[in-house]
Amino acid sequence: MLKTFSLAAVAAMVLVACAQSPTGRNQIMLFDDSQLSSMGEKTFDIMKAETPISKDAKTNNYVQCIASALLRVTPEKYLTNPWEVVVFDSEQVNAFALPGGKIGVYTGLLNVAENQEQLAAVIGHEIAHVIAGHSNERLSTNQFVQSALALGDAGTKAYGVQYQQEIMTALGLGAQLGVTLPFSRTHESEADIVGLDLMAKAGFEPRQAVNLWQNMAAASSNSMPQFLSSHPIPQNRITDLRAKMPEAMATFNERKKAGRLPNCSR
Structure with missing residues (x-):
């Protein structure tokens, strides 16, 4: 019965996977853009109310310059999006982008991203999450998993399955390790590649993305196993x-020949 249920769950996932990411990967998309934009705007408003915002004009201009260069080479759908870029005064080494055109950069990131190219790698990565609809996919996947587990729980109870509680606990752990976390890693890897393409198109030297992650590794104390x-x-x-670097460098060199490279100074 559980095997049949699992096959049915997989079949259901295939049926609703009606969207494709920028890299051609099938996605589950259950929410519309207006829902996601509203969520993103509300979340951003809360963050602005709770986290100090940098008032340093030089830092703000630097981050805005890089973000603007990247946003100018996003797909047409996003070119007219009223993006808002905010620099948060925090030691966090992080940045994010939310549906609805909201970008946040923490000043702590500027201590690790050593130049405009490395900061472009991070901001491009975060914009890529929005372009690829990863928030929609994550919410949709979580909803699907919760619905499937609820059906499984009801099914095992209805048929009087022995060790029902133990089985559902195992299924929950399997969903976490087999679906939720891998999807997140897939999103991160995809955002790296789409972000690399964005920074190359914008005229930021793509090889600096590798340097950025080397800096991140040196600054990180996280030793959790990848799985x-x-x-x-x-x-x-x-x-x-590095596997995608030849293509990115070809795009960058075309931009360089045209003499259209950003010059964002701190």
Whole structure:
């Protein structure tokens, strides 16, 4: 019965996977853009209310310059999007982008991203999450998993399955390790590749993305095994980026020949 249920769950996932990511990967998309944009805007408003915002004009201009260069080479759908870029005064080494055109960069990231190219790698990665619809896919996948587990729980109870509680606990762990976390790692890896393409098109030297992740690895104390982590380990990210580097460098060199390179100074 559980095998039949699992096959049915997989079949259902295939049926609703009606969207494709920028890399051609099938996706589950259950929410519309307006829902996601509303969520992103509300979340951003809360963050702005709770986290200090940098008032340093030079830092703000630097981050805005890089973000603007990247946003100018996004797909047409996003060119007219009213993006808002905010620099948060925090030691966190992080940045993010939310549906609805919201970008946040923490000042702590500027201590690790040593130049405009490395910061472009991070911001491009975060914009890529929005372009690829990863928030929609994550919410949709979580909803699917919860619905499938609820059906499984009801089914095992209805048929009086022995060790029902133990089985559902195992299924829950299997869903976490087999679906939720790998999807997150897939999103991160995909955002790395799409972000690399964005920075190359914008005129930021793509090889600096590798340097950025080397810096991140040096600054990180995270030793969690990759299969239990929501992010790929830095070395795996670097390997994937290097595999795509020839294509990215070709795009960058075309931009360089045209003499259209960003010049964002701190």
